[in-house]
């Protein structure tokens with residue numbers, strides 16, 4: 001397995017406040033990695049340490065095998081970065097700013113910049129200062145993607161984007177991953193990541209709680225099943241099946257919860273004539289929140 005981003009014992013303290021505590025993270029090449037946590041959890045701190053915009057109190061970070069402190073210039077050439085708080089040259093138009101940044105970077109294909117601007121529907125000829133938050137975010141996203149970097153590090157990329165544009169963004173992330181790039185993106189809500197991320201790390205109060213594959217989260221999550229049969233089924237029909245709980249059979253309508261694989265359930269259902277069936281996907285957000293609560297933490301801010 002090739003590693004795109006690795007941190008070892010990465011720690012940042014501000015006086016007695018530990019913004020990030022001993023983070024060990026390994027992000028594979030070619031994966032989309034979500035980084036989620038509530039406000040103040042330490043997401044931006046991690047990202048700023050990776051970009052070498054902050055100096056760690058302890059520990060180190062590597063991108064594409066290069067130490068981010070010692071080889072910062074080389075590292076930055078290979079990455080695209082979207083800051084959580086954008087600072088753009090307000091007097092320039094989007095087109096002017098993007099050409100300026102493209103010249104600074106070098107190696108940018110102009111037609112690709114135009115394609116990205118068209119995809120996001122950026123009004124390229126208006127001064128940045130006149131743009132809405134969402135339109136400014138588009139400029140930030142385009143400059144992060146335009147040189148087709150090997151690694152993208154995006155702090156709250158969907159902030160300010162409407163649902164349609166979020167989809168455009170997700171499609172772009174998918175294509176970029178398929179082309180072999182690695183994407184690290186932060187968010188404070190899982191629903192923004194679940195359609196696009198391969199794995200998700202949860203951070204809270206500066207500490208990494210868990211790293212999970214979205215697929216595993218979904219697979220292990222309980223599903224609510226409701227089946228309407230053509231004729232009444234026996235009361236105890238599904239109670240003894242593996243992973244089934246909370247069975248409620250009323251005449252021809254059966255409801256229950258399934259944990260794990262659905263195979264035995266589907267086969268048992270198929271023994272009867274089925275009129276309709278729904279199996280509700282769980283809200284992953286809730287699953288995550290359950291886990292947060294299990295850790296007993298309340299707020300996102302680290303303790304002193």
Ligand SMILES: Nc1ncnc2c1ncn2[C@@H]1O[C@H](COP(=O)(O)OP(=O)(O)OP(=O)(O)O)[C@@H](O)[C@H]1O
Pocket residue numbers: 014017018019037038039040041042043044045046084188301302
């Ligand atoms: N310069 C600083 N001085 C003191 N404390 C700081 C400083 N920068 C960040 N912190 C603290 O570090 C913690 C982590 O902040 P960080 O910005 O990384 O959180 P975040 O997860 O990105 O949150 P958000 O979703 O609100 O952006 C917070 O408690 C914050 O108050």
